[in-house]
Amino acid sequence: MSGCTHPAHQHCSFCDSKGHLTVEVDGNGDPHIDDPAPKDPSRRGLLKGSIAAGLGTLGAGLVGSSVARAADGTMQTRSHYFIPASADTVHWGYFSKSLKPQVEISSGDFVTIETLTHHAGDDYDRMIKGDPGAESVFHWDKKKKGVNRRGAGPMDASLFGRGAGEGLGVHICTGPVYVKGAEEGDVLEVRIVDVAPRPSANPAYKGKSFGVNAAAWWGFHYKDLITEPKNREVITIYEIDAGLDRNWAQAVYNFQWTPQTDPFGVVHKTIDYPGVIVDHATVKENHGVLKNVRVPVRPHFGVAGVAPKEADMVDSIPPSYTGGNIDNWRIGKGATMYYPVAVKGALFSVGDPHAGQGDSELCGTAIECSLTGTFQFILHKKADLAGTPLDKLEYPLLETQDEWVIHGFSFANYLAELGDKAQSDIYAKSSVDLALRDAFRKSRTFLMDTQGLSEDEAISLLSVGVDFAVTQVVDGNWGVHAVIRKALFSGGSL
């Protein structure tokens, strides 16, 4: 029983009110969540192997539980669940309040969730081959796809003929997680306890993970190229040390996208439908690109959030008040997200894993790389929020050890604001200016509500001590975030 060093000590559930630990933690202050007292040791053994090998051969479910002291002093059971990524546990390209939960958990529980990048098909050998979970999701032959619906569009592909779901939404999302007792108006706190790259299952690439950067037609650069051929899409494959002993990613090769014919016979001239396996006989691999360039590894989840209430099938691309595709590289290990709950059970899903990204995600994607995350979920009931910083939270709020990060979007809740055609109109109406406007308004409210500042105090502080940056300009609903350092408020008597 030693002192609590958890990064989020002020609301840590691993220690009692005096900072004494009630569960075992490692040197980083992280709980030993992968070693809970196993309820079913044989199953537990399987889980360990599964996580280590990234195999995903298990179904979703409980893998263990432990007892910890809650904030109110009572001892509570913390269960630990696991959701592998497989054709049975993912939904591809959309959020939906109608999805069947993968697990039902209680506040305080942990869930380890495997996520797969939807770009893995750009290098099947490195990112899918030999990995049963990935193979089941990406399976596609003349008769059948492992996951048929990809996107929120029509199943008969009557809009564009691309495929079921039309690729109106592209991210492979694992989940949802149903949080017992969660209702509209509550806030779901999601602590990202651990994040690890998914190792390549191909023995030729032992110890390595891989990621894809696609400079695609939806990128900010696309219509603004200076060299020929114009309107090209380029895939760059990056290598990441699976153990993260190296903190940088390195490019392996790149190639220009060529028309790809999927097993159903549809030709994809551009990257218009997710999960198409690239036939490398049709592309020219350029090795030695970005030689000696070290890209910072910033593992994080591009998509993470709860189901919106406004529509049943919601394209996974535009982020919104319920989170989703925020694409902020700070949403990684040690970070905590707070989401406004919109539907019963919250229905949290996560996907679009990234090994690294810059603020703006300029060319359309990050280093898209499969990751496994462990999350703890804390439910804050609406009735308990009055007078707390989470009262009336209307947007996805990020907290790290040193910062609060306020997410602004061109439209704070585009589904509600843009009417019936919101899901198509959002792609035409976004701007960084609008996102900055939203980030300003939310940050002002945050400072007034959580720090008790007047509007004048808040506005002065935002100008002299808060940094605004471009989150992304490629996700339909563009983003600007404000970084509010906690050290700003360190002058008080503690």
Add this chain to the structure above:
Amino acid sequence: MSGCTHPAHQHCSFCDSKGHLTVEVDGNGDPHIDDPAPKDPSRRGLLKGSIAAGLGTLGAGLVGSSVARAADGTMQTRSHYFIPASADTVHWGYFSKSLKPQVEISSGDFVTIETLTHHAGDDYDRMIKGDPGAESVFHWDKKKKGVNRRGAGPMDASLFGRGAGEGLGVHICTGPVYVKGAEEGDVLEVRIVDVAPRPSANPAYKGKSFGVNAAAWWGFHYKDLITEPKNREVITIYEIDAGLDRNWAQAVYNFQWTPQTDPFGVVHKTIDYPGVIVDHATVKENHGVLKNVRVPVRPHFGVAGVAPKEADMVDSIPPSYTGGNIDNWRIGKGATMYYPVAVKGALFSVGDPHAGQGDSELCGTAIECSLTGTFQFILHKKADLAGTPLDKLEYPLLETQDEWVIHGFSFANYLAELGDKAQSDIYAKSSVDLALRDAFRKSRTFLMDTQGLSEDEAISLLSVGVDFAVTQVVDGNWGVHAVIRKALFSGGSL
């Protein structure tokens, strides 16, 4: 003779090619530029006193010189000049290629330059009183102003009736510095060797410096207030430790702007003309605001740049390819700026000193606080630029120890792009989207030209490893900057 530890060692002029120092440096690797071998000891003594007290009683001129080994191995004289801030040495609210230089220097020389904030009149007692330099600049009685022209507008105030120059441009700029041999097409490198706050000359505030944050009508927030009275302007006074022993600023009080009548009888209902001394009998000071809030001190120069060629009188507010009002808080001690020279002699001026600012400068201003800087100027002749990273440089480039920072604007060169009415139209046409576009294009070119990357390599790297942030949205020509970390390129064999 010890090893060179200068932050910019790769192009340090204080050491020879083997890293042996040829001039004395302190523990930070900074040269003892305030102790050059004095040519005129009596004058040198005056300078020391002047700098220490922030008095500015001297005229501009040479104060000393020393000998150092240049890159080519020859021994060269480095002269050290001083430009105090006074009514005779500043130009208020504009850049101009017609200005008479304050000093004429050679490449390699140092200049210590006092700068005054144009907001000092918001608290005369703390920021002007007892300071001869500031008093001479801000002098304004019924008959005469210390500096009559303030802005690039008409001297007869026939446009708006605000005053001479009409406040079309607001920054008190010290200079210009004429660099011998500089011509259009050259690049002027300006190293910021030291920056120090100007101490209050009022004995009641010994050891303290003060700054002003004005939440003004040109701010991003102004038409978007939620509390009454709407359309208010608010001044917040901040205190800074003049010795910088404390690395934070703290608010002292704020007040709402009231109509101010200047000595010529013009009533300023809003902050529409710089240098109006606020009559504190007309305002209500609210003390205890932002209690316990510590704002990071980031001393820097909001305005620094060379004279443009496109027009004779250029409003100091919109930044452009020649620099000017970039308002990036990274332009402080240890930073190096590179400017494209547009006119003979370059004509470098500096002003708009800030004690701190956030990315976006949201409410219209930073912590506007008088500073004294010491700069070294290196002239790079056009003929020598081929094959170097500075070849064809078309914008103000910032280099710090760890980063290159690329400045994008809504219009890269608004004077050339917007035609005859550029100086008014720029205020209506800016957007963050356009500034991001410009920052993207410049960053791509930078990576291709200086790192030898292909366009595809550059675009991928910009998306996965470069962060884009909002510089400012309040200076007419809005800014977005890209931060390119040098560590990206650390994988090479050295």
